[in-house]
Amino acid sequence: MEDLSGIGKRAKAASFVLAALENDEKREALMGAAKALMANASFIIAENEKDMAAAREKGVSPAMLDRLVLNKKKINEMAEGMRQVASLPDPNNELLETFTRPNGMVIEKRRVPVGVIGIIYESRPNVTADAFALTFRSGNACILRGGSDAINSNSAITEVIRESLSKGEKDLSDAVILIKDTSHESVSELVKMNRYLDLIIPRGGAGLIRNVVNNSTVPVIETGTGNCHVYVDKDADLEKAVPIIVNGKTQRMGVCNAVESLVVHKDIAEKALPLIYAALHEKEVEIRGDDFSAAALQGREGVKSATEEDYGTEYLGPVISVKTVSSLEEAIDHINRFSTHHSECIVTENRESAETFLKRVDAACVYHNVSTRFTDGFEFGFGAEIGISTQKIHARGPMGLKELMSYKYEIRGEGQIRP
């Protein structure tokens, strides 16, 4: 069994060194790691080939092989991502607030790294490089626990990065440590290592996330489940509604900010639904509707009845549920009940209805006349993204560098004591 405590201890020690690095040191180390990835592409591809061979033997799906495979182009993308992260402003030591108290002491609130971040993820080996880049740029050490499918690829990438990090003035190699034990036990142990870890971010399917949330004693940020709705209000402009729905549902089906459910006001349903149906049917999307919407679409191909379960399902594929409502209130209640609090949209020309929706719907991102597909760190202009938080603690919505930071108070005085 791997010595996870030893790994934790090394990462903790590295985190103190990282927190004290200058901007230039971090930038140069990242540029060096990007260069090393390119220089060692053949080695990484050869190691990846071992994972690919094992996956082919297991008979995994082509989609899965596509996620697993590394080639020159993908390694180039990883390196380019690293260079982009290197070019982002350093969030460390940023002054957030300052105030002087009546006794003369000056309080400064400043951003500091969280410390050691554990990332538990599944088959995509590019996460190894991305997660390292973001945690390193924000001055954090990371402990990575990838899946068994990609173990050779992940090991190779980590080895190349660590080797590069060891070559500077300071040995920074423990900024990233990969756990090679891919058993369930290593996850179980990692999520209890409060002494060394400050935060755990699971990246993967619902099962992985649930397992981490249920077992971790280290603080966790939940990411990635999106049962996103578009509400077509009675005052909607259908020339906006239809493209927003089609974009949300079909531009990319398997992602968390894709639309899974429509809520349609009954006053507009008979006009709206046939148009929406036509546009979605062309993209081969199946519609599962309630009685009212089924009636509005009577006789059309590919329309089924929705169950309660449908309203709670994140399809991640060519299916969409439809619920009709008699009021904005009912729409908001329905969404708040079934939402995973990720991204929700209202299409309306009525400003008051839009404001009510934006204020009362409980989600990380609430949209008025904009596609939910914009919930993304790059689209928001953060320059990077480690995931999309669906919880309300610490970070909500797209997480960039700032969301990987904590803060501290620095208090300066001349001998003040409390009376």
Added chain:
Amino acid sequence: MEDLSGIGKRAKAASFVLAALENDEKREALMGAAKALMANASFIIAENEKDMAAAREKGVSPAMLDRLVLNKKKINEMAEGMRQVASLPDPNNELLETFTRPNGMVIEKRRVPVGVIGIIYESRPNVTADAFALTFRSGNACILRGGSDAINSNSAITEVIRESLSKGEKDLSDAVILIKDTSHESVSELVKMNRYLDLIIPRGGAGLIRNVVNNSTVPVIETGTGNCHVYVDKDADLEKAVPIIVNGKTQRMGVCNAVESLVVHKDIAEKALPLIYAALHEKEVEIRGDDFSAAALQGREGVKSATEEDYGTEYLGPVISVKTVSSLEEAIDHINRFSTHHSECIVTENRESAETFLKRVDAACVYHNVSTRFTDGFEFGFGAEIGISTQKIHARGPMGLKELMSYKYEIRGEGQIRP
């Protein structure tokens, strides 16, 4: 067994109503609750007398009885605290950031309440009123689980507040719900209620906090353990150092921002330690030192040898440990090793040493020439405090109203879709 799911559901429903309240509505409801506490003081005192009688029967300590007792003065203080919280600015809907993206969509980041907050606490019944005031002012619903010692007092306070909240235009009584089941099972169930709770804050001793952290699947903010150090640098002004140490150790012994350990540079130890000893000995504080400091204090009464365990102990009483070091580096390493990351202080006239300490010591509050006793929401000017976070996620240090908030992104556009 109490229906905790039912309680969770009611609190969740209330949280949506609270999140949509206007500033004036919240302020008036709090003022009303304060008034109701005063008007029902006799009832609350009579119920408190039942807890007091049970406690006396059990033979609890006078200190514990003092924490438990409610009288007119204490109820007055609770009501006054509520009025003060009512007068604080409403953090809800505060615009934190706004930016327009190249496609014209406007993103606003706004503060919103967390939702439903569970507070698990021990014997002080005034926490019932304080926790309600802070969560309510910040637009959150709260579920309270107090200890069995104060069950009658807590029930009476909650009943009076709920009654008052039910009388306005909207019935807001479910903004605060007390769990009456004081068995361990009710805590175990509460900390797994992710469907209804967004956050849990334990308030109490180390055992309570450990239990909640180890078992909760709901996000937790750890509060309250403080193994705080004062480092007397070789360049310290002892006229500042001695008062800061005496204030930190003796102004109030049982609190989390009290000083538990001294770190003294060897170059100044022989001069500093006799002065520190004299001041602390006068206050009947026992000193547990390493060999070097014991030698410097040779022959003096009340000086013992420190063990490794001493350096990790939060005494909360008239004992202090002393460690001598040969460098600032060694001081920082020692503190980072034994600190609970609460409050740490350097006393020095050397600005460079101070800055190194402030940057490199990993704690919520780092002080230069100021007593650690200032780590407090009121002393920081927050106007209120629900606790002091010792973790790095979400909130760090004193937690006022803003620290009980999350945020959301509101995105407004004219039909933007993702290309």
